[in-house]
Amino acid sequence: MATKLTPWSIISTVVVLVLAGFAVADARDTETTGKARASLTMMAPAAAGGGWDLVAREAQQSLRKNKIVGTVQVSNVPGAAGTIGLSQLVRMEGQPNILMVTGTVMLGGIARGSDFSLADTTPIARLAEDFQVVAVPAGSPHRTLDDFLTAWKMDPAATPVGGGSAGGVDHLVAGQLAKAVGIPGSDVKYTPHSGGGELTISLLSSAAGTVNVGISGYNDFRDMIESGKLRALAVVAPERLAGVDIPTMIELGHPEVDLVNWRGLVAPPGLSETDRAELTMIVTEMVATTEWKEAVNRNRWKENFLTGPDFEKFIAEEQQSITALLKELGLA
Template identity: 40%
Template sequence: MKQFVLASLFAGALAVPAMADYTIIAPANPGGGWDQTARTMQTVLQEEGISKSAQVQNVPGAGGTIGLAQFASQNKGNPDALIVGGYVMVGAILTNNSPVSLTDVTPIARLTGEYEAIVVPAASPIQDIAGLIEALKADPGAVSWAGGSAGGTDHIAVGLIAKAAGVDPTKINYIAYSGGGEALAAILGNQVTAGISSLGEFEAQIQAGTLRLLAVTSPERLEGVDAPTLQEAGLDVTLENWRMVAAAPGLSDEQKAKVTADMEKMAKSEAWQKQLSDKGWMDTWLAGPEFEAQLEKDIAATDAILRDIGLVK
């Protein structure tokens, strides 16, 4: 009888899937949205007992495409490897003519969404979005913009703002940085006229008074945010930056299902929801065939926008 019980317990233990030791690639320098997302995932995965020892690795460059290429080539069939991506990466793949795309990995889920914010240094003579647009119309090249990678969400937003203001988008002076931390340093150092990024990346400096928030790209005013929308300023522009998580290529259906289940457990946890609230991120969870279909639509729409504003020929 004792042997039967022990055998049953042993069999039950074998039936429980092993806990993953996830490594999460943040394909940018520390400080930006992808890095923040990866490190938030790391924290919650460990706090919730989903991963024993989640690790984050930064592989910056070319709007995430360097990290994506390395991830795809080095992790085939590895169910413990994850990479953070999103709207920025979709644009960078197109503008950089990247040989590796999101079809070369295993998209798992969309995680978060966030609107863009347009800021200037506190010492700037530009007091509002109207003043910035006036300067842009007067001399597009004299207005320098600091943002993320070329072809990413920030770059697209500036192109759309220029177009809506009647300025040739190909004339904008956009300076691309490989990480949010570098772009922020350039703005705070008065090296550029204005900065653009996800609102959460500027929030601490806005609260501290070192940056002036001019406008946001949401369709309506954001609760607790003292800034108009671009639409209020007469510019027909709205834009949401979303972030996703993908797994390695070559996974079995069972491995993909396990990763998806882990990500859903993370995303539905109280710890994750608190992080979203604290960081001002929207919960845009979407997985499975629905996410894959939406990703296809987003890639096609991004291609159309990039062609429209002259970033892709």
């Protein structure tokens, strides 16, 4: 005998079917795009305290505060101008909830020898530009950039310059500056450091083997400059940083020293178009937040947002440019 369906039983059946449909959709989202919204890892391919780490943590705060994703953790993987982190990212193929900070420094590391390049990743977005500063200890006899350059030209070997990874943006700026004043690249004594923190310690130390001139991102030196422990001689930027009294290379007669350190985000290879679009949307929402805009202003960055094929093209062109510059300066 057939069971007679009452209006309430029909309604209950419909509700169950609708809820089941939502459950299937939720499960699908969790497997793909929902995974990034639920939990995201931001990899900084450098030690804590440096420029990449700063970008990762500012992004973390912006994403958390605005509830763009559920949880965000920062993972530090230092070494070899970021290429150790790059090698780990490439091996995370298909994982849709990982983003790695990258930029000019990594391109230098790739050019000097790496099993992988950014072509092996999924580019997501260029975020901003950061600017390098040439600085000396407060007690240095070099009161101006010209003072340093005069001493450097007289005896390059006696004036070691410190910065980040060999072949990175700091090293390239040193090479550009040496070329601008006629110092052969082979004569430049460059001392690499694991990050801005280690470089600052070296600059402030009088121990043997430390350096007296350093090149790094403004934020690596900011506290020491503001406290008067370091003196900034020049900033490599198209114009002076807002609220900061440091002359530009252009003002000082060296417009050819112009390398800009951009910051961006890439994801593992092998992502679906849906997962890539979701990560791009997450970052797009992030850069529109008040917190991120405040971070850009606070850190004296210049926002330069770019996504999609345009960002891929930018990376390819930048890699060619950095590789050529390294060869020209005898660094690769």
